[in-house]
Amino acid sequence: MKAFIFYGESAVIITNEKFEDEGDFKSCLLKRYDRNDYNNAVKSLKNRHYEHVVIQTENIDSIIDEIKSQYQVIEAAGGIINNKNNETLMIFRRGKWDLPKGKIEPGESIETAAEREIEEETGVGNLKLHKKLKNTYHIYEEKGNEILKITYWFHFSIDDNPILTPQLEEDITEIKWFSKDELSMALSNTYESIKNLMSGFDLKI
Secondary structure, three states, X not given: OEEEEEEOOEEEEEEOOOOOOOOOOOEEEEOOOOHHHHHHXXXXXXXXXXXXXXXXXXXXXXXXXXXXXXXXXXXEEEEEEEOOOOOEEEEEEOOEEEOOEEEOOOOOOHHHHHHHHHHHHHOOOOOEEEEEOOOEEEEEEEOOEEEEEEEEEEEEEOOOOOOOOOOHHXXXXXXXXXXXXXXXXXXXXXXXXXXXHHOOOOOOO
C-alpha cells in the first residue's frame, strides 16, 4: 500500500512495501520517520536534488498525521462523475484538465461538500453516490505559508443529460465528457494527484 503527498510534479511516497529504486528517478529513502530528516529531505525535493522522497513504515496513517501536524491544513471534496455512457466529466481550469472539487464549509459533511462543489462548478446535480475513493494530498505555498490540502473524493453517476455550466468566477472555461478512449488526452495535461487518483479507475458503474 502507498500514499502520496504531492509537491508539484514530485511526491513524498509513504509505503509499507519494500522500496526498490528502479533507476527511473533519484529518490531519498527514509527507513523511519523523523521530523528533521523529513524536513531536510523535503527541502532537497524542492531544490530538485531528488524527484521523490520515500518513507517506509508499517503505519501509513500515523505518518500522514505526523506530517499534517507541520502544516496549515485545508480540506476539500470533489468527485469523479460518470454518465450513462460511462464518460467521465472533467473541467478545464488555469491551463489544465481537472476534476470538480472545492473547500468544505463549516459544519458540512464531506459528501455534501463534494455534491455542492460539483453542482456549483459544472451545473451537474441529482448525483448518485457510489463509493468513497482514496484521498489526495498536496502541499503548496500561499502568502508565505505552506498549506497541506487534503481532498476527499467520491465516485458519482448521473442518469440524465444536464446542461454543463462552467463556473467562470472560479476560472473554469470548459467542461467536457470524456470517453474511456479519450481520457488519456485529458490526463496528459492534468495534475499528478489527479493522475494518481484515476490510475486504474474502473469507469463501469
